[in-house]
Amino acid sequence: MSAILDAGWDTGVFLLDNIARIDAQGVHILDRRVYPFDKTWVTCPDVPSVATAIIDMVTQSGGTATAAAYGMVLAADHAGRHAQPRDELQRLARILRETRPTNDSVKTVVENSLEICARWEPEQWPGALVESVSTREKQRLALTWQIAEHGATLLPDGVRLLTHCWAETGLTQMVLAATRAGRTVQVFCDETRPYLQGSRLTADALRDAGAAVTVVPDVAAGYLLSEGAVDLVVTGSDRVAADGSVVNKAGTLALALTSKRYGVPFYSLCPRVDRDTPTAAGVPIELRDGEEALHCLGRRTATENVAGFYPAFDRTPADLVTGLITPTGVKAPHEL
Known part of the structure; x- marks a missing residue:
């Protein structure tokens, strides 16, 4: 048995850090195309590369929303240094929004991120969005446990x-x-x-x-x-x-x-x-x-x-x- 049976679920593709991560180099997405045979990461330094990873099935299902949420952090960081930050943020958001048309979770995450940014000044956007990713993940796991209890x-x-x-x-x-x-x-x-x-x-x-x-x-x-x-x-x-x-x-x-x-x-x-x-x-x-x-x-x-x-x-x-x-x-x- 793996640690998936532990409360933390620190292996597998469940915990946030095993779906996608973000640091100064960009967004790192667990490559579900080769998991579990290989645990490798695709590094995306900017919004277009995050969008490409989503389109290319590096992650899928619920992972696309997490990748897009971190993509919006990159978008906020870039747009915040642009001459027209809000226009640039909207442009980058469209790139992510259009990646997968059937599952609307990416669209929902992008729109929620834009709503958060609307309440803050550009220099505060990245921090606010990183915090929102963590909050969203906790809410997601709580929701799926509710579903699981009924399903069981x-x-x-x-x-x-x-x-x-x-x-x-x-x-x-x-x-x-x-x-x-x-x-x-x-x-x-x-x-x-x-x-x-x-x-x-x-x-x-x-x-x-x-x-x-x-x-x-x-x-x-x-x-x-x-x-x-x-x-x-x-x-x-x-x-x-x-x-x-x-x-x-x-x-x-x-x-x-x-x-x-x-x-x-x-x-x-x-x-x-x-x-x-x-x-x-x-x-x-x-x-x-x-x-x-x-x-x-x-x-x-x-x-x-x-x-x-x-x-x-x-x-x-x-x-x-x-x-x-x-x-x-x-x-x-x-x-x-």
């Missing part, structure tokens, strides 16, 4: 859970709460091509949380569901619309459809609801470079002279969602 009620002793991609801190805390209560939890992790977040990040974290973890190819999930080998499916959510429809990693929709067919409950972790978006149909889906579908872990996995197509996310309608695991309880979509 769905995990009786001997439960068999299927998950997809990297459902962030909430799922690991959820499993940890169950195993700490003495319950055994078996988890099937989809490998989640092309970056293999499921077989690397999720499997590593859930193993350390005390679960018995089995990695399966993405194409095997339907077999498990059809054979009655899964009691429930739990995924993360990159965005939840007002009607309870879910936008998440591509492949989530297929899991929800198959779960519905075989009567397996389908849940998504839901830190917040986007009240400004009525349904998931209003959420833009990021189409990444098709070349990414032709490679895996730095090696080409497709024959030459073929095209690739890679929508990074998909939309799951609310009628396929059994429940959303929120900070205030497990709720049906119509109860949000």
